[in-house]
Amino acid sequence: MATFKRKTQLKQSIPTASLPDIVFLLLIFFMVSTKLREVNLLVTLVMPQAEEIEKIEQKRLISYIWIGKDKGTGQYRVQIDDALVEIPEIRHIMYKKLLEEPRLIVSLRVDRDAPMGLVTDVQQELREAGTLRINYSTKRQAAT
């Protein structure tokens, strides 16, 4: 029985001294990756669905343009950041954004039933501004 006695003498414990460090590391990761500021949407929209879609990994490059119905009047309007904008203003706003981030991707979040004319007007403005990389934001649809 001598062999059994030997085992129990060591006091075993997991070292917890580095635990705060690990947790802080995780904390910093989440703090950096969190985007707390949610844009207050002034338009209502339902995004369309599509099958062949790609993900944008570099979230920091994205700038959004929303096109949907104004919550007050029901007219189709364009929203950039926190404000509704008129069509001719878009080129100046987007050009400024492009100067800040040359690899800018413009994500168009457009309501399913919005008229194409408006979308095209916005696209013409984007061409004027030189922000040519765009992305039609869609939800995933099950493959048919």
Added chain:
Amino acid sequence: MPLAERRKRTEPEIPSASLADIAFLLLIFFLVATTIDVDSGIGMVLPPKLEENQQPPPIKERNMLKILVNDQGQVLVEDRPIVSLRQIRDEVKKHILNNGQDPNYAESPDKAIISVKTARNTPYRVYIDVLDEIKLAYREVRDMVARQRFGMDYLTYRNRFAKDDPEKDEIRKLIPQKISLAEPDPGTGGGQ
């Protein structure tokens, strides 16, 4: 000097046992507040703005597959009405893979252009559906070519050989996606 002696003995120390708890609390807050919703959609590159007196480059009629969508969301492909959107995919594939056989379709895959034209009142949803079908057609063609040449589908090929450098992507060179977005007709009623 008994006072000074007493002070020396007590070593001041900040209790750090609860540090981990505080950090966990903060961590949980940020975990909950984080939204990891990856933005997904159909990627496109707009054509650059034309200079004042610059003419658009000449394109042979046969290399362009014209897709027209009207106000009601009805679709014409090369002036022929189609019944279901699925037909767009087949037409686009036929167009890309024609290789000069049929005089109405493209000469070669790298010259093939798909032109999408909408009316001002076309619902955006239909436009996305059409664009999706075109993208799916390209995906299927690229997959097919990738399997023939490299024995794997296109995504696997791209991740393996051309992940960082699109220049190395042979299939992309063979079958470039050329989708032209024509300016819409005024249509009836006009836009908003």
